[in-house]
Amino acid sequence: MNSATGSPGARILGLGHYRPSKVLTNDDIAAFVDTNDAWIRDRVGVVTRHIAADDESVVDMAVAAAGKALAAAGAEADSIDLVVTATCTLEASLPGASATIATRLGIPGPGAFDLNAACAGFCYGLTVADDAIRCGSAQRVLLIGAEKLSAWVDWTDRSTCIIFGDAAGAAVIGGSETTGIGPVVWGSDGTRAGAITIPGRDAAMHMEGQAVFRWATTTMGKVALEACRRAGVAPEDIAIVVPHQANLRIVDAIVRQLGATNAVVARDIVDSGNTSAASIPLALSRLVERGEARTGDDVLVLAFGAGLTFAGQVITCP
Numbered sequence: 001m002n003s004a005t006g007s008p009g010a011r012i013l014g015l016g017h018y019r020p021s022k023v024l025t026n027d028d029i030a031a032f033v034d035t036n037d038a039w040i041r042d043r044v045g046v047v048t049r050h051i052a053a054d055d056e057s058v059v060d061m062a063v064a065a066a067g068k069a070l071a072a073a074g075a076e077a078d079s080i081d082l083v084v085t086a087t088c089t090l091e092a093s094l095p096g097a098s099a100t101i102a103t104r105l106g107i108p109g110p111g112a113f114d115l116n117a118a119c120a121g122f123c124y125g126l127t128v129a130d131d132a133i134r135c136g137s138a139q140r141v142l143l144i145g146a147e148k149l150s151a152w153v154d155w156t157d158r159s160t161c162i163i164f165g166d167a168a169g170a171a172v173i174g175g176s177e178t179t180g181i182g183p184v185v186w187g188s189d190g191t192r193a194g195a196i197t198i199p200g201r202d203a204a205m206h207m208e209g210q211a212v213f214r215w216a217t218t219t220m221g222k223v224a225l226e227a228c229r230r231a232g233v234a235p236e237d238i239a240i241v242v243p244h245q246a247n248l249r250i251v252d253a254i255v256r257q258l259g260a261t262n263a264v265v266a267r268d269i270v271d272s273g274n275t276s277a278a279s280i281p282l283a284l285s286r287l288v289e290r291g292e293a294r295t296g297d298d299v300l301v302l303a304f305g306a307g308l309t310f311a312g313q314v315i316t317c318p
């Protein structure tokens with residue numbers, strides 16, 4: 001139970017990430033489907049991806065990433081009063097992941113729910129956390145993106161199995177005197193709901209890759225520009241751009257359209273693959289770990305995926 005009264009702003013206090021130990025190369029995949037390393041590098045940009053063990057769950061990965069985020073934030077488990085997990089690849093429909101994750105981390109009885117906006121889930125969650133903290137319904141939020149896509153792709157379908165990977169990324173978000181999570185630009189297009197689907201519990205992912213590619217490369221640059229405009233930051237002053245790691249050609253197109261000429265751009269897809277809701281916290285956490293993103297940097301995060309859904313905002317690097 002909390003009795004918070006609200007905060008002028010909210011910001012990320014610490015980040016963490018986890019990737020399973022098993023690494024799958026393009027040549028490994030070419031051994032069982034008709035593809036090759038050169039095509040995957042050229043058309044998608046992936047070189048390697050991490051794949052969870054059979055007995056390694058979405059919750060296991062989330063707990064590993066979230067534990068690191070708590071440590072990076074210097075936050076005690078009992079300071080968290082809301083846990084939100086963005087995921088679309090849970091093993092079961094019930095229970096959701098968040099309450100179990102909280103219990104495994106020793107967070108006593110927080111508000112806990114899961115959020116499914118597919119690959120855009122983490123950016124949706126940032127705004128949910130920001131609103132909750134500013135309105136006083138939470139003081140400290142643990143936001144996680146965690147996915148085990150390997151369990152939901154058809155490993156005989158070369159148009160999807162080459163793209164995805166498994167991982168988790170997490171952020172601890174708390175109150176601040178200034179704005180650390182800028183105004184969101186979000187939306188959806190349900191007329192394109194059929195473009196990325198997992199139609200049933202025994203079905204695998206189906207994706208109309210070309211259609212999604214066209215939509216992303218014609219829509220997301222404008223969303224990125226609008227997110228910068230609403231934050232009052234010129235694109236050339238953005239220090240870091242972390243687009244959803246769907247395809248390196250999409251990443252490059254968005255950055256070109258945005259005109260973020262001075263930014264460090266996350267290209268985590270190269271050795272993580274597309275990890276859906278985990279991709280943005282994973283990529284940002286790795287940039288921070290390598291010292292390429294620094295405290296106080298303006299970071300544009302921008303995500304899109306099944307639904308179709310999208311969301312983007314300018315945030316302050318912890």
Ligand code: UT7
Binds near residue numbers: 040043119162208
């Ligand atoms: O994260 C959620 C959002 N998802 C996305 O943003 C995904 C967006 N889409 C994409 O990233 C790309 O469309 C894909 C990576 C999925 C596919 O790349 P593409 O350049 O659009 O390929 P394509 O589907 O147009 O196929 C081109 C050719 C075809 O051969 P033909 O008909 O020209 O002879 C395919 O059969 O490439 C062939 N192909 C492959 N060849 C080798 C398709 N997949 C493969 C493969 N290896 N894995």
